[in-house]
Amino acid sequence: MSTEGIRDLLAAHPFFDGLPETDIDLIAGCGINVHLSGGQILFEEGAPADTFYVVRRGRVAIEMHAPQSTIVLATHRSGDVVGWSWLFPPHRWAFDARAVEDTSAIALDGACLRAKCEDDTDLGYRLMKRFARLATDHLAATRLQLLDVYGTPGSTAS
Amino acid sequence: MNDTGPTRVLVGGPMVPARHRVAGVFREMADTMTLALEPLDSDLGPYVAGQFNMLWAFGHGEVPVSISRLPADGRPLLHTIRAVGLATSALCSLREGDVVGLRGPFGTGWAVDRAKGGDVVVVAGGLGLAPLRPVVLAVLADRASFGEVAVLIGARSPDALVYHDEILSWRQRLDVDVQVTVDNAGQDWSGDVGVVTRLLDRARFDPGGTTAFVCGPEIMMRFAAAGLLERQIPASAVQVSIERNMKCAVAHCGHCQLGPTLVCRDGAVYPYDVIGPLLAARGL
Numbered sequence: 361m362s363t364e365g366i367r368d369l370l371a372a373h374p375f376f377d378g379l380p381e382t383d384i385d386l387i388a389g390c391g392i393n394v395h396l397s398g399g400q401i402l403f404e405e406g407a408p409a410d411t412f413y414v415v416r417r418g419r420v421a422i423e424m425h426a427p428q429s430t431i432v433l434a435t436h437r438s439g440d441v442v443g444w445s446w447l448f449p450p451h452r453w454a455f456d457a458r459a460v461e462d463t464s465a466i467a468l469d470g471a472c473l474r475a476k477c478e479d480d481t482d483l484g485y486r487l488m489k490r491f492a493r494l495a496t497d498h499l500a501a502t503r504l505q506l507l508d509v510y511g512t513p514g515s516t517a518s
Numbered sequence: 519m520n521d522t523g524p525t526r527v528l529v530g531g532p533m534v535p536a537r538h539r540v541a542g543v544f545r546e547m548a549d550t551m552t553l554a555l556e557p558l559d560s561d562l563g564p565y566v567a568g569q570f571n572m573l574w575a576f577g578h579g580e581v582p583v584s585i586s587r588l589p590a591d592g593r594p595l596l597h598t599i600r601a602v603g604l605a606t607s608a609l610c611s612l613r614e615g616d617v618v619g620l621r622g623p624f625g626t627g628w629a630v631d632r633a634k635g636g637d638v639v640v641v642a643g644g645l646g647l648a649p650l651r652p653v654v655l656a657v658l659a660d661r662a663s664f665g666e667v668a669v670l671i672g673a674r675s676p677d678a679l680v681y682h683d684e685i686l687s688w689r690q691r692l693d694v695d696v697q698v699t700v701d702n703a704g705q706d707w708s709g710d711v712g713v714v715t716r717l718l719d720r721a722r723f724d725p726g727g728t729t730a731f732v733c734g735p736e737i738m739m740r741f742a743a744a745g746l747l748e749r750q751i752p753a754s755a756v757q758v759s760i761e762r763n764m765k766c767a768v769a770h771c772g773h774c775q776l777g778p779t780l781v782c783r784d785g786a787v788y789p790y791d792v793i794g795p796l797l798a799a800r801g802l
Contacts, residue, residue: 374719419708419710421705421711423705429704430704430705431702431703431704432702432703432704432705432707432711433711434711434712435699435709435710435711435712437710437720439719439720460708461708500741501712501713501715501716504713504715504737504738504741505701505702505712505713507737508674508701509643509644509734509735509737509738510643510644510672510673510674510678510701510734510735510738511674
């Protein structure tokens with residue numbers, strides 16, 4: 361897919377909604393279109409975080425493996441962005457990510473985009489604000505998940 | 519008085535339980551049952567979606583339980599009950615043919631009719647789907663009267679989903695967007711994992727013309743309401759059903775008081791512009 365094609369896909373994606381066209385152009389230059397088969401691993405815990413994914417179709421699970429099992433922490437679908445460890449040192453993934461089903465995404469080269477953000481700090485700031493919002497949304501959701509609200513019976517039956 | 523005559527059952531008054539026969543028992547989860555109930559003494563209806571009854575397990579106690587299906591067309595009244603204490607455990611142990619006492623119906627209901635002509639978003643968490651089920655059934659039964667319909671369901675884990683088969687049948691319809699997410703799952707679950715509020719991003723609705731119906735654990739409802747308000751749905755168009763310690767159910771005992779309101783009388787369904795500030799107040 362051409363850079364123009366990537367550009368159009370990014371411009372239509374809610375995560376990039378409202379960014380200046382020049383930003384979209386710069387970001388698109390770091391992206392390629394990818395198709396992932398169900399079960400395919402996107403990245404693994406501890407590995408260098410050099411790519412992140414803008415999900416177009418399908419579903420991706422963020423997972424943590426334990427000796428006896430693998431726990432799914434969250435899933436991401438169309439409209440979601442998977443991964444922000446590429447943005448922060450030490451640039452290593454904290455979790456695993458796996459395509460739950462056949463998935464289409466735009467893979468963005470984190471090192472490429474970091475370099476562009478260093479060169480163009482306005483782009484960097486705008487992008488950082490979006491990833492900060494993404495991270496705080498996920499933090500709030502994770503806190504709610506940790507509360508295990510369904511596991512605490514109320515005073516009444518239903 | 520004729521001691522040898524048939525026992526006269528006192529019927530009437532909101533404090534007098536009317537006997538109901540258990541016409542069916544359906545296991546939803548290990549600790550959760552749905553009871554189908556048929557009146558023996560008198561029919562307490564008509565019922566409104568969102569109301570609750572006081573269910574009396576004889577010898578054990580009485581608890582408030584939401585109506586999870588209204589009786590209609592020969593189908594019995596349904597209540598879904600989770601065994602969390604003495605009375606609820608006794609209710610969950612009932613078998614077909616057993617008898618329970620019912621008082622009710624009590625409380626306000628979901629304003630489903632007010633949602634007509636607009637979009638509908640139902641947000642259910644855990645057993646919160648039980649009181650919302652009559653809303654979903656009413657909307658689906660009169661589907662042409664509503665715009666976009668989204669039913670967003672959250673549960674603790676895949677095996678904690680109630681009404682599993684019914685949810686599947688809703689998902690097979692093309693005119694309703696049913697999304698399910700769980701908080702915890704293994705790799706054998708191919709659906710969504712994450713809190714139910716995350717599904718709001720994926721639901722289609724016109725905020726200015728949407729009515730939202732929300733029920734679940736109170737923390738989940740606060741987050742869901744915040745998410746709906748953030749998406750520009752007015753607080754007055756967000757209805758929530760809350761739980762408090764309903765005892766008498768007729769606004770006398772005060773156990774269910776929440777600030778200036780008695781939940782058994784003024785709730786359990788409230789518009790969020792009324793109840794939201796009370797839910798946000800510490801210590802209430």
